[in-house]
Amino acid sequence: MRVLVVEDxxxxxxxxxxxxxEAGHDPIIxxxxxxxxxxxxxxxxxxxxxxxxxxxxxxxxxxRHLRSQHVPSRVLVLTARGEVKDRVTGxxxxxxxxxxxxxxxxxLVARANALGCLCGSRDVSSPAPNCANASGSTSTxxxxxxxxxxxxxxxxxxxxxx
Numbered sequence: 001m002r003v004l005v006v007e008d009x010x011x012x013x014x015x016x017x018x019x020x021x022e023a024g025h026d027p028i029i030x031x032x033x034x035x036x037x038x039x040x041x042x043x044x045x046x047x048x049x050x051x052x053x054x055x056x057x058x059x060x061x062x063x064r065h066l067r068s069q070h071v072p073s074r075v076l077v078l079t080a081r082g083e084v085k086d087r088v089t090g091x092x093x094x095x096x097x098x099x100x101x102x103x104x105x106x107x108l109v110a111r112a113n114a115l116g117c118l119c120g121s122r123d124v125s126s127p128a129p130n131c132a133n134a135s136g137s138t139s140t141x142x143x144x145x146x147x148x149x150x151x152x153x154x155x156x157x158x159x160x161x162x
Contacts, residue, residue: 001046001116003027006036006062007078008054016049016078016108023109033057037065045073047115049108050095052079052086060093067094074115078108 003025007013010031017027028043030036033054040048040062048066052059063075075097077090082100090098097111 001025001112002044003112004036004040004043004045004048004073005029006031006033006048006054006059007051008032009051015105019105019109020112023113025112031055033059033062036062040066040071040073041069047112048073048075049078049112050075052077052081052090060089063090063093063095076108076111076115078103 001024003020005013005016005020005027007016007029008031013029013031017029020027025047028039028045030039031054034056036048036050036054036059037057039045050059050062054062059077059079063077066073066075075095077087077095077098078101079086079098080101087098087100096115099108099111
């Protein structure tokens with residue numbers, strides 16, 4: 001699964017990329033919001049791990065632009081801003097999951113894998129790793145589409161995060 005890691009803390013970005021690589025993913029690192037928006041609109045990613053406090057453009061603005069341009073990548077918001085209002089804002093803007101810092105790296109990898117399994121892989125030649133269908137066999141025939149979530153969907157997602 002192709003993953004864009006958007007994190008301004010260089011050391012943390014490298015640790016995330018290393019853990020994702022070890023889990024079988026293909027991460028690319030960007031350290032600012034403008035670079036993230038440019039990379040995400042020019043290159044196809046299955047998942048974007050997006051920090052909120054970024055130089056040049058805040059992560060919420062990046063997310064807003066991505067969704068207004070119908071970029072279909074799943075988005076996992078990763079940030080120190082873990083208050084309920086921030087989580088709700090991220091989910092309402094179109095984030096698929098929200099992981100507050102500090103976090104355990106195995107949890108981030110598990111969430112990335114789960115998001116890949118839930119939405120499938122845009123490129124059927126590179127399915128998300130460790131994804132099995134109901135019969136237990138790995139499936140590469142899943143399709144993706146961009147979804148706009150209602151506030152009820154956001155509330156259900158927030159309940160899962162609690």
